[in-house]
Amino acid sequence: MNGAVEFPLDLAELSFRAAGESLVRRSVLPSGVRIVSEHVPGSRSLTIGYWVAVGSRDEEPGHFGSTHFLEHLLFKGTAKRTALDIAIAFDSVGGEHNAMTAKEYTCYYAKVQDRDLPMAVEVLTDMLTSSLLDPVEFENERGVILEELAMADDDPSDVANERFFEAVMGEHPLGRPIGGSPDTIRAATHAAVQDHYRANYRPQDLVVTVAGAVDHDVLVAGVTRALTMAGWDLSEYAAPVGRRSGSPATISPGARLTIVPRPLEQANLLMGFPGLLATDDRRVTMSVLNSIFGGGMSSRLFQEMRERRGLAYSVYSFAPGYSDAGLFGMYAGCTPAKTGQVAELMLSELHRLAEHGVTADEMKRASGQLSGASALALEDSDTRMSRLGRSEITLGEFVDLDEALRRLALVTAADVQALAAGLAAGPMSIAAVGALQPDAFAAILPDTICS
Amino acid sequence: MNGAVEFPLDLAELSFRAAGESLVRRSVLPSGVRIVSEHVPGSRSLTIGYWVAVGSRDEEPGHFGSTHFLEHLLFKGTAKRTALDIAIAFDSVGGEHNAMTAKEYTCYYAKVQDRDLPMAVEVLTDMLTSSLLDPVEFENERGVILEELAMADDDPSDVANERFFEAVMGEHPLGRPIGGSPDTIRAATHAAVQDHYRANYRPQDLVVTVAGAVDHDVLVAGVTRALTMAGWDLSEYAAPVGRRSGSPATISPGARLTIVPRPLEQANLLMGFPGLLATDDRRVTMSVLNSIFGGGMSSRLFQEMRERRGLAYSVYSFAPGYSDAGLFGMYAGCTPAKTGQVAELMLSELHRLAEHGVTADEMKRASGQLSGASALALEDSDTRMSRLGRSEITLGEFVDLDEALRRLALVTAADVQALAAGLAAGPMSIAAVGALQPDAFAAILPDTICS
Numbered sequence: 090m091n092g093a094v095e096f097p098l099d100l101a102e103l104s105f106r107a108a109g110e111s112l113v114r115r116s117v118l119p120s121g122v123r124i125v126s127e128h129v130p131g132s133r134s135l136t137i138g139y140w141v142a143v144g145s146r147d148e149e150p151g152h153f154g155s156t157h158f159l160e161h162l163l164f165k166g167t168a169k170r171t172a173l174d175i176a177i178a179f180d181s182v183g184g185e186h187n188a189m190t191a192k193e194y195t196c197y198y199a200k201v202q203d204r205d206l207p208m209a210v211e212v213l214t215d216m217l218t219s220s221l222l223d224p225v226e227f228e229n230e231r232g233v234i235l236e237e238l239a240m241a242d243d244d245p246s247d248v249a250n251e252r253f254f255e256a257v258m259g260e261h262p263l264g265r266p267i268g269g270s271p272d273t274i275r276a277a278t279h280a281a282v283q284d285h286y287r288a289n290y291r292p293q294d295l296v297v298t299v300a301g302a303v304d305h306d307v308l309v310a311g312v313t314r315a316l317t318m319a320g321w322d323l324s325e326y327a328a329p330v331g332r333r334s335g336s337p338a339t340i341s342p343g344a345r346l347t348i349v350p351r352p353l354e355q356a357n358l359l360m361g362f363p364g365l366l367a368t369d370d371r372r373v374t375m376s377v378l379n380s381i382f383g384g385g386m387s388s389r390l391f392q393e394m395r396e397r398r399g400l401a402y403s404v405y406s407f408a409p410g411y412s413d414a415g416l417f418g419m420y421a422g423c424t425p426a427k428t429g430q431v432a433e434l435m436l437s438e439l440h441r442l443a444e445h446g447v448t449a450d451e452m453k454r455a456s457g458q459l460s461g462a463s464a465l466a467l468e469d470s471d472t473r474m475s476r477l478g479r480s481e482i483t484l485g486e487f488v489d490l491d492e493a494l495r496r497l498a499l500v501t502a503a504d505v506q507a508l509a510a511g512l513a514a515g516p517m518s519i520a521a522v523g524a525l526q527p528d529a530f531a532a533i534l535p536d537t538i539c540s
Numbered sequence: 541m542n543g544a545v546e547f548p549l550d551l552a553e554l555s556f557r558a559a560g561e562s563l564v565r566r567s568v569l570p571s572g573v574r575i576v577s578e579h580v581p582g583s584r585s586l587t588i589g590y591w592v593a594v595g596s597r598d599e600e601p602g603h604f605g606s607t608h609f610l611e612h613l614l615f616k617g618t619a620k621r622t623a624l625d626i627a628i629a630f631d632s633v634g635g636e637h638n639a640m641t642a643k644e645y646t647c648y649y650a651k652v653q654d655r656d657l658p659m660a661v662e663v664l665t666d667m668l669t670s671s672l673l674d675p676v677e678f679e680n681e682r683g684v685i686l687e688e689l690a691m692a693d694d695d696p697s698d699v700a701n702e703r704f705f706e707a708v709m710g711e712h713p714l715g716r717p718i719g720g721s722p723d724t725i726r727a728a729t730h731a732a733v734q735d736h737y738r739a740n741y742r743p744q745d746l747v748v749t750v751a752g753a754v755d756h757d758v759l760v761a762g763v764t765r766a767l768t769m770a771g772w773d774l775s776e777y778a779a780p781v782g783r784r785s786g787s788p789a790t791i792s793p794g795a796r797l798t799i800v801p802r803p804l805e806q807a808n809l810l811m812g813f814p815g816l817l818a819t820d821d822r823r824v825t826m827s828v829l830n831s832i833f834g835g836g837m838s839s840r841l842f843q844e845m846r847e848r849r850g851l852a853y854s855v856y857s858f859a860p861g862y863s864d865a866g867l868f869g870m871y872a873g874c875t876p877a878k879t880g881q882v883a884e885l886m887l888s889e890l891h892r893l894a895e896h897g898v899t900a901d902e903m904k905r906a907s908g909q910l911s912g913a914s915a916l917a918l919e920d921s922d923t924r925m926s927r928l929g930r931s932e933i934t935l936g937e938f939v940d941l942d943e944a945l946r947r948l949a950l951v952t953a954a955d956v957q958a959l960a961a962g963l964a965a966g967p968m969s970i971a972a973v974g975a976l977q978p979d980a981f982a983a984i985l986p987d988t989i990c991s
Binding site: 131134164165172173175176179180181182183184185200201202205212228229230231232233234235236237238239240242243244245276298308352353354355380385386387388391395396397398399400401403418422423424432433452453458460461462463464466468469 | 559582584585615616623624626627628630631632633634635636637651652653656679680681682683685686687688689690691692694696754777804805806831836838839843846847848849850851852853854869873874875904905908909910911912913914915916919920
């Protein structure tokens with residue numbers, strides 16, 4: 090093939106060869122379970138992920154943090170396996186094994202050698218289907234999660250990031266921290282987490298993706314057997330859970346300026362604007378913009394803020410996208426007394442991009458960077474496994490490297506400038522953590538609010 | 541081969557096939573430049589590193605932090621390339637490009653696709669040989685480094701780690717922070733950094749290692765040409781700089797207890813003992829011990845502190861080794877009020893290991909974990925590139941996977957217990973950052989000091 094392949098929810102079987110000679114196969118079982126694999130020739134290992142498309146944004150008031158709480162509990166034991174058994178299964182073969190809770194999905198994954206795929210399928214299936222959610226373990230894990238939140242609270246860039254999402258997204262559910270807050274975790278009830286488990290870990294929710302040394306037929310047989318042994322009735326028909334709407338939500342940003350005063354050496358500064366949806370056609374333009382603006386050592390932000398002015402060690406831009414919203418942000422860690430100046434300079438760099446555009450050299454360089462980095466990234470089976478999950482859960486299509494490069498080649502300097510102008514015209518939010526004066530941003534905030 | 545291959549400093553050419561069918565070749569040029577490559581069949585990319593065996597431990601009083609300062613400056617431009625040119629070279633092909641300063645070496649590295657090897661050789665050679673060390677850039681970079689140190693100072697686990705090394709190593713140069721301190725960086729002079737450059741970046745210091753899609757002859761020709769074009773006289777004979785002594789230094793630990801008071805949610809606790817040299821025959825025993833004690837989710841520390849008691853989110857042990865000293869440490873992030881209890885529990889776990897040893901199951905699991913993880917790690921060319929550098933600079937021998945597994949199989953439960961007993965009998969040091977009472981460790985410190 091050479092292009093994008095759609096992943097229709099009502100198509101039982103799909104198979105195609107992607108760029109780079111990998112073989113992608115996808116099965117939608119009658120029960121709604123989806124299994125997607127990418128066989129990479131010559132590979133000796135694989136990464137496997139079990140996904141459900143539920144994340145922190147789906148939580149109801151009173152249950153913030155319950156998705157992440159549940160993720161923790163799934164490691165705590167099943168009817169067949171204690172927490173130690175689960176840990177031993179992966180540790181004893183030297184595998185990596187973890188999970189992540191995001192705003193729109195939860196993923197349990199493992200990286201193992203090819204011979205260990207049957208074990209990974211069996212243990213991950215057991216965890217996902219048959220968690221005990223033992224009440225004693227529940228209380229124990231509450232303590233662990235409170236420590237995890239405390240650790241994040243002691244990390245000023247984490248704090249700035251959470252306040253920044255709140256600022257840009259306002260009351261939209263994407264604005265909330267993924268893990269909840271100490272208050273919501275202290276208040277979490279066993280029943281609520283159990284409800285969450287029952288409601289969101291059904292056959293029609295489950296997506297299994299594997300990349301690397303994998304045979305699709307063996308994988309499907311193994312997953313089916315393991316799910317059946319866990320008591321799931323796979324003969325009962327269910328349509329896979331549909332993808333989220335790709336229509337932009339109405340976002341009313343929160344506070345224009347959030348300062349979290351802390352007695353620190355550095356200020357952690359984030360400023361930015363509403364951005365693009367994950368499914369926006371301009372995502373590839375955003376990649377180019379981000380590469381040129383703040384994506385590497387040759388980017389404008391790095392060159393201006395670090396190389397020429399020595400104002401920051403870490404400085405970059407980023408542009409996460411979700412089903413109905415996105416954001417564009419700029420980060421710098423800098424001396425507290427210079428934070429206003431740094432904010433002004435970063436903003437003026439964005440305005441320069443919006444007003445004067447980018448050079449042909451920059452376009453060429455960004456194209457080289459994105460294509461080269463993609464090729465290198467695809468050497469890791471975890472990148473490929475995640476691409477499959479993203480294709481199934483978020484995009485509804487699989488985009489191989491050739492197609493990604495074709496789309497990249499179509500982006501023009503004018504596209505990048507137009508996108509920059511659109512971003513810069515949005516409502517700006519600032520979140521900063523550090524020993525800052527309340528008037529640190531006086532020079533830029535009034536103008537921006539008026540723009 | 542099946543075994544370890546020595547890397548004698550006076551041997552011009554060496555070539556052998558390592559386990560897993562990779563081909564290792566090593567050339568020692570008459571000028572003392574060493575070039576080591578590992579060709580991995582089927583690979584499409586590579587990682588390349590330029591090493592010099594000088595690190596923070598080699599700095600003289602008054603110049604602490606100069607190794608790291610110099611590492612930064614090498615990115616700032618040569619006679620042929622500006623800082624932007626250097627950044628563009630790697631960014632425009634999507635490569636990764638960075639450097640690290642360690643206690644006993646400095647390494648500049650890049651990961652690129654196979655076609656980009658000539659560029660990587662040219663740019664890295666230019667950086668290493670022909671840095672301008674421009675005085676204006678020097679002042680700019682001083683600001684960047686001060687920001688880097690400020691960032692580290694705002695990270696409580698970084699702070700705890702630096703205080704912990706000082707505590708265990710005392711006045712030994714390995715005890716010093718790699719980056720120096722804000723005071724030494726403010727006091728750093730251009731002349732001192734320039735002296736450091738001239739003294740330590742000579743042909744006999746340079747080690748180039750490459751793993752992945754690399755042809756050794758092409759590599760040697762490319763490096764030789766680039767060094768010659770940079771004005772290095774490779775015809776002049778020089779013996780490669782010898783490896784550091786592998787004899788244990790006499791260590792007088794520093795403060796038994798260091799508490800850095802900070803108004804944080806968590807305490808960052810590190811406690812530990814002098815450990816093993818990098819070249820100690822018992823390093824493989826240490827790997828087994830660390831795997832069982834605090835190396836993964838099935839380890840004793842993780843199970844006891846997190847799974848059973850819910851006292852910590854992050855908890856582990858670690859055992860870095862250097863040429864003449866090493867250490868063994870245990871880390872936990874926990875609630876400040878429970879820090880004394882956590883310290884007590886971790887210490888009692890170590891004593892339990894020392895007194896009662898490990899089970900056959902644990903031995904088997906550790907062996908599986910270490911061999912599986914090694915196999916997975918060798919899929920990344922950066923792991924292989926680092927192994928070559930370590931073989932050349934630290935060990936003086938190359939140990940392939942088969943030989944590593946053979947050595948692993950020889951480790952007995954009695955070895956592990958004896959090592960644990962040896963560690964636990966050493967002088968214990970504690971470093972903690974957080975909102976702690978001065979008497980937080982009253983219960984364990986007096987006993988430990990007497991033991």
